[in-house]
Amino acid sequence: MLSNIRIVLVRTYHPGNIGSAARAMKTMGLSDLALVNPLDFPSAEAQKMAASASDILDNAACFKHLYDAVKDCSVVIASTARNRGYDLPQLLPEESAQHLVFSSQQNKVALLFGPERMGLSNEDLQYAKYRVSIPTSPAYGSLNLAAAVQTLSYEIFKQANAEQNKQQKASAQRDLPSTRQMQQFYSHLEETLNETGFIFKKHPGQIMQKLRTLFARAQPDKTELNILRGILASCQKQKGQ
Numbered sequence: 001m002l003s004n005i006r007i008v009l010v011r012t013y014h015p016g017n018i019g020s021a022a023r024a025m026k027t028m029g030l031s032d033l034a035l036v037n038p039l040d041f042p043s044a045e046a047q048k049m050a051a052s053a054s055d056i057l058d059n060a061a062c063f064k065h066l067y068d069a070v071k072d073c074s075v076v077i078a079s080t081a082r083n084r085g086y087d088l089p090q091l092l093p094e095e096s097a098q099h100l101v102f103s104s105q106q107n108k109v110a111l112l113f114g115p116e117r118m119g120l121s122n123e124d125l126q127y128a129k130y131r132v133s134i135p136t137s138p139a140y141g142s143l144n145l146a147a148a149v150q151t152l153s154y155e156i157f158k159q160a161n162a163e164q165n166k167q168q169k170a171s172a173q174r175d176l177p178s179t180r181q182m183q184q185f186y187s188h189l190e191e192t193l194n195e196t197g198f199i200f201k202k203h204p205g206q207i208m209q210k211l212r213t214l215f216a217r218a219q220p221d222k223t224e225l226n227i228l229r230g231i232l233a234s235c236q237k238q239k240g241q
Contacts, residue, residue, distance in 0.1 A: 001160050004104035006032040007149060008069050010124055011115040015040040019049030019057065020146030021113075026053035028153035029160070033060040034069040034110075066112075070127050074107035075099055078128035079148055080120050081141065088131040096132035097155035101163055111152060116145050174221045185225055186212060192232045195239050 007025055012018050018041055022033055033056050035041060041062065050057050063069040070076050077096050078088065091099065100109045112128060114120035125131070134143060134151050143151070177185075190208055193199045199207050220228065 001101055001104045001163065002029045002156070003031060004108050005030055005100055005156060006034055006069075006073065006108060006110040007153070008034045008036060008066070008110050008112045009038065009145070009149075010036045010066055010112060010120060012038045012041075012145070013116050014145075015043030015046040016049040017116065017145045018043070018060075019046035019051075019053075020144075021149040022046075022050045022053040022056040022060070024146055024150035024153055026056055027150075028157035030153055030156065031056055031059070033057070035060055035062045036066050036069050037064060038062070066124055066127055070110045070112075072108050073110040075103040075109040075130075076112065076128045077110070078112045078114075078120050078125055078131045079134075079152060080114060080125070080131050081133050082119065088125060088128055091130050091132045093132060093134055093152055093155045094159070096130065096152065097159040099130065100156055101159040105163075111156075113145060113149060174219075175223070176219065177222050177225045181222070181225060182215070185215075185229060188229060188232050192235050195236060 007021065007030060009018060009021060012035065015038070018035065018038060025031065025033060040046075041060075042057070046057055047054050061069070077091065077100065096111070100111060103109045111132075112120060112124065114124060132152065134148060136143060186208065189211065190199070193207070
């Protein structure tokens with residue numbers, strides 16, 4: 001999920017903020033950084049502030065236009081304290097993380113951050129479906145760019161962990177076959193593939209190893225395994241006629 005979440009920094013003035021943002025991303029498991037018209041990049045200052053997250057800077061994609069940075073994303077959320085007259089649905093940080101993590105299971109998504117001085121423009125906001133604002137003290141609400149990236153990245157990290165735990169619990173509740181039943185299935189599968197000539201006799205283990213990996217990843221439950229065994233039995237029956 002996290003690999004499908006892109007952090008986009010738009011027209012960043014200070015290269016140190018790019019490095020600090022990369023460091024904030026890495027602490028929260030994010031790695032996809034896109035830069036749109038940064039004033040100074042590549043930069044030694046950015047590398048210095050990134051510390052051990054220099055790999056994120058090295059792999060960062062640079063774009064001239066924001067559209068090119070988000071055109072492959074199904075959900076784009078703009079981080080901005082002002083709506084600028086652009087009537088986008090407003091989300092809390094937790095809600096934005098939920099949208100991004102849910103959609104990232106199938107597609108690329110993006111979270112936008114504007115330049116330090118003025119933030120995102122109306123032209124930038126046209127590519128977003130939502131906007132997110134970080135609640136701050138009314139006495140002083142100015143957040144550093146890297147601090148904003150850190151805060152929202154943390155919410156994403158929390159939501160991703162919660163989603164992963166939910167999926168693991170759902171998997172644990174399924175009626176999964178025993179090791180013995182899986183081994184019986186693999187024997188049945190190999191026998192059938194041999195009979196149909198699918199397995200290359202000189203290297204029979206290669207295909208079976210890949211198939212074992214495939215089914216281990218799929219984790220079929222007992223009902224699904226019985227269906228697969230039924231398909232194999234049907235193939236053998238047809239072969240024997």
